[in-house]
Amino acid sequence: MKNVVKLLLFASVAAFISCEAPDATENDNKAGEQDSNAYVISTPMYPECWINEHTLQREVVHTQPWASKIDSSWQDSYGYRDFFRNAGPQMLKLINVSFWALFPKTEIDAKLVVGIDSMETQTFWVGIELKDSIKTANEWQKFNISLGTPAKTGPDHRLTVYVWGFDKQRMYVDDFAVSYTY
Numbered sequence: 001m002k003n004v005v006k007l008l009l010f011a012s013v014a015a016f017i018s019c020e021a022p023d024a025t026e027n028d029n030k031a032g033e034q035d036s037n038a039y040v041i042s043t044p045m046y047p048e049c050w051i052n053e054h055t056l057q058r059e060v061v062h063t064q065p066w067a068s069k070i071d072s073s074w075q076d077s078y079g080y081r082d083f084f085r086n087a088g089p090q091m092l093k094l095i096n097v098s099f100w101a102l103f104p105k106t107e108i109d110a111k112l113v114v115g116i117d118s119m120e121t122q123t124f125w126v127g128i129e130l131k132d133s134i135k136t137a138n139e140w141q142k143f144n145i146s147l148g149t150p151a152k153t154g155p156d157h158r159l160t161v162y163v164w165g166f167d168k169q170r171m172y173v174d175d176f177a178v179s180y181t182y
């Protein structure tokens, strides 16, 4: 699967997908604020599409007020999960993910996980290594990652993306954004 993965500069994209959380609960408020500093909101509201909100904290952030912290307690960062059908009827060519990350040291084994499932059955999974791209400790760094949409991915498949702290070391992720190229 790794051969389909390429680290690319964030090219212009034809469409953005995102979601806006309702203001009904504290957790949803967190997600909404997180959304608003990242990207254009172009789909209806799907409050279930952000995951792992329990990792949000205020102490170390790229943009106020929240960023996701992962460590030995929580290895999966704040991330995104939604059905492709919610992005529109077109066939997508690329899944683009961007985020900012801060690593307290450069020797951290972390991966961007991109998973696709259909009816709860995994049809695609890749863990894209980040450690070779970590330039400097304790500085926020932007990652832009695009990968080709796997064959036989349809509107009823569901995408999940998040950062996985494989070796359980402390790191931070912020301004997570997902978009599709058609």
Ligand SMILES: [Ca+2]
Pocket: 034, 037, 061, 062, 063, 064, 065, 066, 067, 174, 175
């Ligand atoms: Ca933030």
